[in-house]
Amino acid sequence: MTHLLRGAIVPALVAALAVAQVLSMSMPDTSSMVTVPAGSYRPLYRLPTGVVDRRDTPRREVHAFAMDVHPVTNGEFLAFVRDHPEWRRSQAKKLFVDRAYLSHWRGDLDPGPLAPLDSPVVYVSWFAARAYLKAQGKDLPTVDQWEYVAAADETVRDASRDPAFLARLRSWYGRTLPQPVPPAGSGLRNLYGIADLHGLVWEWTLDFNSALVTGESRGDGSIDAGLYCGSGAAAAADFDNYPAFMRFAFRSSLEARYSVGSLGFRGVRNLSGAGQ
Amino acid sequence: MVRATKWTTVGACLLAMLGMQACARGGETDPAAMVIQGEEVAALTEAPNVPPPITRTHATKVIVNLEVLEVVKRLADGVDYTFWTFGGSVPGSFIRVREGDEVEFHLRNHPSSRMPHNIDLHAVTGPGGGASASLTAPGHETTFSFKAINPGLYVYHCATAPVGMHIANGMYGLILVEPASGLPPVDREYYVMQGEFYTAGRYGEPGLQPFDMEKAIDERPDYVVFNGSVDALQGTGALKASVGETVRLYIGNGGPNLVSSFHVIGEIFDIVRHEGGTGLVNRNIQTTLVPAGGATIAEFRVDVPGTFIMVDHSIFRAFNKGALGMINVEGPENARIFSGQLANEVYLPEGGAIQMMTEDAPVIPPAATLAERMTRGERIYAGTCAACHQAEGQGIPAVFPPVAGSDFLNGDRERAIAAVLFGLTGPITVNGQQYNSVMPALGMGDEDVANVLTYVYSSWNNAGFEVTPQEVAAVRAAGPREASAVGVPH
Numbered sequence: 228m229t230h231l232l233r234g235a236i237v238p239a240l241v242a243a244l245a246v247a248q249v250l251s252m253s254m255p256d257t258s259s260m261v262t263v264p265a266g267s268y269r270p271l272y273r274l275p276t277g278v279v280d281r282r283d284t285p286r287r288e289v290h291a292f293a294m295d296v297h298p299v300t301n302g303e304f305l306a307f308v309r310d311h312p313e314w315r316r317s318q319a320k321k322l323f324v325d326r327a328y329l330s331h332w333r334g335d336l337d338p339g340p341l342a343p344l345d346s347p348v349v350y351v352s353w354f355a356a357r358a359y360l361k362a363q364g365k366d367l368p369t370v371d372q373w374e375y376v377a378a379a380d381e382t383v384r385d386a387s388r389d390p391a392f393l394a395r396l397r398s399w400y401g402r403t404l405p406q407p408v409p410p411a412g413s414g415l416r417n418l419y420g421i422a423d424l425h426g427l428v429w430e431w432t433l434d435f436n437s438a439l440v441t442g443e444s445r446g447d448g449s450i451d452a453g454l455y456c457g458s459g460a461a462a463a464a465d466f467d468n469y470p471a472f473m474r475f476a477f478r479s480s481l482e483a484r485y486s487v488g489s490l491g492f493r494g495v496r497n498l499s500g501a502g503q
Numbered sequence: 504m505v506r507a508t509k510w511t512t513v514g515a516c517l518l519a520m521l522g523m524q525a526c527a528r529g530g531e532t533d534p535a536a537m538v539i540q541g542e543e544v545a546a547l548t549e550a551p552n553v554p555p556p557i558t559r560t561h562a563t564k565v566i567v568n569l570e571v572l573e574v575v576k577r578l579a580d581g582v583d584y585t586f587w588t589f590g591g592s593v594p595g596s597f598i599r600v601r602e603g604d605e606v607e608f609h610l611r612n613h614p615s616s617r618m619p620h621n622i623d624l625h626a627v628t629g630p631g632g633g634a635s636a637s638l639t640a641p642g643h644e645t646t647f648s649f650k651a652i653n654p655g656l657y658v659y660h661c662a663t664a665p666v667g668m669h670i671a672n673g674m675y676g677l678i679l680v681e682p683a684s685g686l687p688p689v690d691r692e693y694y695v696m697q698g699e700f701y702t703a704g705r706y707g708e709p710g711l712q713p714f715d716m717e718k719a720i721d722e723r724p725d726y727v728v729f730n731g732s733v734d735a736l737q738g739t740g741a742l743k744a745s746v747g748e749t750v751r752l753y754i755g756n757g758g759p760n761l762v763s764s765f766h767v768i769g770e771i772f773d774i775v776r777h778e779g780g781t782g783l784v785n786r787n788i789q790t791t792l793v794p795a796g797g798a799t800i801a802e803f804r805v806d807v808p809g810t811f812i813m814v815d816h817s818i819f820r821a822f823n824k825g826a827l828g829m830i831n832v833e834g835p836e837n838a839r840i841f842s843g844q845l846a847n848e849v850y851l852p853e854g855g856a857i858q859m860m861t862e863d864a865p866v867i868p869p870a871a872t873l874a875e876r877m878t879r880g881e882r883i884y885a886g887t888c889a890a891c892h893q894a895e896g897q898g899i900p901a902v903f904p905p906v907a908g909s910d911f912l913n914g915d916r917e918r919a920i921a922a923v924l925f926g927l928t929g930p931i932t933v934n935g936q937q938y939n940s941v942m943p944a945l946g947m948g949d950e951d952v953a954n955v956l957t958y959v960y961s962s963w964n965n966a967g968f969e970v971t972p973q974e975v976a977a978v979r980a981a982g983p984r985e986a987s988a989v990g991v992p993h
Contacts, residue, residue: 394716401713401714406615476619485640485642488615488641
């Protein structure tokens, strides 16, 4: 009965959506992605190499990959949950999302005034983000990929030691996020043409919870231990990069089922054979 | 053997009696072993208030619910700052528990927060003081539990990287672990916590000011304040007491960098419980050091009425950066303790040669042009006036009135000339705010008075008058205005 009614009222909408879904399913959207050439970046936390000057930590190599220009928007996520009922707010498995999942939406299929269609979707868990991206043949960026691209400002690929750039980021991190979240594209657009890595919302990374286990033997037993007070600073490569400290602290506070009001995501696709 | 043990105990008790009367605990000496009876939710208070003394005679399970909020609030007149807070204000909520209590700590990070936060309580014995068990994402809550085994007054703070920035943004507060025997009763208890702020703009520069990392690393704060803003403890925020009462201040210092030389002008601390501990009780202290990340308990009986000013006696912080609070004491005068001013007379050293610049003995020839008048006036202002009225004429709210954009100044130039010539005392209203302090007569010649007033009138959106020495001479000849004279310039 309900089913029939619903179908009778919105057949046109359903049809339009079906077309949109066919389009998005049949051909992954690459027009909104940018190819990032291979390169290297200097991670905040050093590997135990015995290097005396911490600022000379070895750079980490990153292969070429493609990255979304914008973080995923409410409108895009709405299309996904229409097609995947198991990821609607009322139906998502509690193993994969917490109570805050899409809590700013008015309804299962109605983002409402707090979630404008062109603004980044927030209150999504790591599981939900990956499910969305998997449907598009993409995945979350690794911390290495994300930090590598995010080191760029408008004009140079590695601005991670530029005091002016860092000051801008600190100023952004120090402000509260406007509600509703501003539209995608309103943050910083860097020289790759990728927008909003800074200046809008935090973003999920594939290996967000393993950053400190890699090579930091002291932290192997307890993932968070490296980030408190003295011990956090002692392992760092660059004491002045407060924005990087804040990103690592933020990632460390997360669990994969968490949904946070300032945390969104974007996709990457690894380019076959690139840099191998 | 038994005897020896007894004497040791008695000796320890005698020593302890000088401190926090720990003897009342009797045989129950190990707080870690105290039996927990019942459960209660801790009453948290916003500074300057302190939760009431604990009257329980047993240890209990205390549930503390503390919420982290990132809020835009006032740092000074016209200056806003994005504070990161424990409980919605700086300093964080005051937590009061009893020695031996089992504390179940719930840290809640509001969903609107941008940052994850945690808490390191110096009262906790355990890794990170709780920090490693409490890293909390926005919109989440973490819980950990600890036994309060060491009595004393302790700082708590956020310890999420970058730690310095979290503390610099206001993430600190105090937790009191009352000794099992309690603290001696007093009439008033207040919570005062110092902290400094590093802003992109200089002191008083209006608008929403972001955190300045370079200044923080160089330890060059623009603001050093009590209880989170320049005038939190001034005007209506002033602490109150009545003559004859004993006041206990729980004083914390969040830092992040500076050590406080805490002092109350016109009072002597009868008792200082040194660094908030229970062992060393010092008496008759003028100024007590409060380390960054440390605390102190100071107690004093107020004997005479008046306004007593709390300062960090590293004194430029008090007069130029905001480390100034007030205690208003009401009650009858006591002339045996303090007489008030008995006389104010001309002091003439033998020989009668007063060193004073007058038009009869000009040190330099008078200014020939307006530009010259301005240049000389600026120099006089910097040397004589800026100490109180501040470099940009902005004054210090509630203490020294502004001379920038001042309705008091622009409304009556003869009154302004008289104030410089003869001084000014008593209540005045400047730009809608009341001031009640004393400006001394400055002993300047007509030429200097004309120069400095012309400079002030031509600066900071004032009326732009040029004041001439002739005009000053006329006001001087007319003599002091009623009820405004202090000192005798002639």
